[in-house]
Amino acid sequence: MSAVMITRKVRKWEKLPGKNTFCCDGRVMMARQKGVFYLTLFLIVGTCSLFFAFECPYLALHLSPAIPVFAVLLFLFVIAMLLRTSFSDPGVLPRALPEEATFIEMEIEAANGNVPAGQRPPPRIRNVQINNQIVKLKYCYTCKIFRPPRASHCSICDNCVDRFDHHCPWVGNCVGKRNYRYFYLFTMSLSLLTIYIFTFDIVHVVMRSVDKGFLNTLKETPGTVLEVLVCFFTLWSVVGLTGFHTYLISLNQTTNEDIKGSWSGKNRVQNPYSHKNIIKNCCEVLCGPTYPSVLDRRGLMEEDSSISATPVAPSSSSSTTSSSNPVPQTTKTTAPLIPNEHTPDDAKPSIAASAEKSPSPKEEHPPAKVPPLASPETDVETSITKDKTH
């Protein structure tokens, strides 16, 4: 009968909408499905461990001790870039607060005028002119904002991300404005590492076979076979991906724009963001300013929770593992003013189940044996061509 109102201070990440998981009290931010990320980590660490265990002692003695040293540095750089890509905020745009959403609604209604009953209202699009090109800004029904140019809504993470490139299951996070350069450095350094290990594996096998014969060599260093296999298959995909992203960077395009064909000839709209100079484009993307996160994840906010006399299963209190608790959130998301067209299909996000499940992403994805490298936003009709990204 009696209810006690308790106001506690919680960190803002606990109340963020969207399907992200947070660790270390909001310092780490990832997508919900992390299985493939663990696989990536395992492959890199495993292959390098085998290399350090089997090949490096021989190569350090017979060739040069610089070889393992450089391999260690490269390995550390790869891991640093991978973790930086996976754990950072890709550039998520916070959803509109109720007043802002209402304000935009009123602006849209004013712009549309009177729509006769029975007719569909015109699509919510705003035209802006950027560098003498007309760019259409779409309205996001989930976040209740007009998306800035180059932003896109990621259906897997349920967030609008600025300068959205793609959602990468291999790093377990979206790739956007804030972590694109880390992602690029990761693929590039991983290509170098793969080539490095592959080359020195071959060198090692050749050198040892001259002394002891091919079969004996394989018997003494069984790890070599595994390493060569992993490196061989990784080489094609990762080197191809690095090449593809180098091409995109030189043109100042995102994977998303490339897949949708936003700037390719047919529409005659040129890319308004390109400086028309390869060096300038590369400098802007790779050496530009480091954008801060606009999501205040570790800020404190007040949360009112009422504890009633009758015992109830612990609900609205913060879950320390993730922010995506099923309890309706009182602060950010309110009753939608307009029907939500892009609500995800899954009814109840079960965190434990999804974390343990196989890494295949849910909802609108073409079933593939290997998780796709790039995932489209919700309202794109084109399907991904995996060949393109490899």
Added chain:
Amino acid sequence: MAETHSLQDMRQQAAVAAKVFIQRDYTNGTVCQFQTKFPSEMETRIDKQQFEETVRTLNNLYAEAEKLGSQSYIEGCLACLTAYTVFLCMETHYEKVLKKIAKYIQEQNDKIYAPRGLLLTDPIERGLRVIEVTIFEDRSLTR
């Protein structure tokens, strides 16, 4: 965000009459700039020139933060060479300018907007999407 005493008092006493949202201006690309168009709801409260001056200064500050120059390149290259560990001890240029912006907004609120029953919210708290201007009910706040 720190608020001065007078702002807190005002917020507790006065009721919110309306909120206006100054949108982003994308004509120069994705750089953070805000529209300088004066919203009609604020016509009775503040001078048009004054408001445009505020927004223009903010735009200049954001342009400074995102400037592609030698400083940003050096910072980027140095950070890359240290595998971005240098940011554990050093603040980025953008963060430094954001602090400047926060101070400027607070100063403007104290000197110009609070006496007129208005409150500017730092755009960083709205995801750099809008400048939220809260218009309080005009009671005994006129000069």
